Amino acid sequence: MNTDEAKDEVILFRIKSQKKKYWKMICSKKRISLTSLIIDSVENRILNDERREILEFMEKQDNIFGKIENNINQVAKIANGQKFISESELSNFSDKLSEIIILKKEQNEIFTKIYARLSR
Structure with missing residues (x-):
């Protein structure tokens, strides 16, 4: 994503509470945001x-x-x-x-x- 582009889009999706807690735990250990985890994983970065x-x-x-x-x-x-x-x-x-x-x-x-x- 180009840094000049506006970040005005929102994506909503459902996930189990346990899965979200697990993802947040991963983010906490890695000291990254959940958004970063998802975007970088999807974009293979x-x-x-x-x-x-x-x-x-x-x-x-x-x-x-x-x-x-x-x-x-x-x-x-x-x-x-x-x-x-x-x-x-x-x-x-x-x-x-x-x-x-x-x-x-x-x-x-x-x-x-x-x-x-x-x-x-």
Whole structure:
């Protein structure tokens, strides 16, 4: 629904009291409105609580990569200070960097899909 459209339509339908209580309980746990639950479910959109969870996940992922990048910088600082790094340590370090590049690329692809889904 376009946000510029007036929200002047009302839909009335009957449901059992127990079902309504159950739906309201779901909404309470998810911290969303009953209207949001119904509309987002019917339109196959991500619910607001799921959106929050996804954003929290993305933030955690970013923090994990930040820590990894800090560790890489520490290794580089030690290597620069000692002015020496063995061939095997250098090879291991290069392998880890390559692995991180692959993981970061995969993460970015996942994030692109998530952003596309969130924008619906």
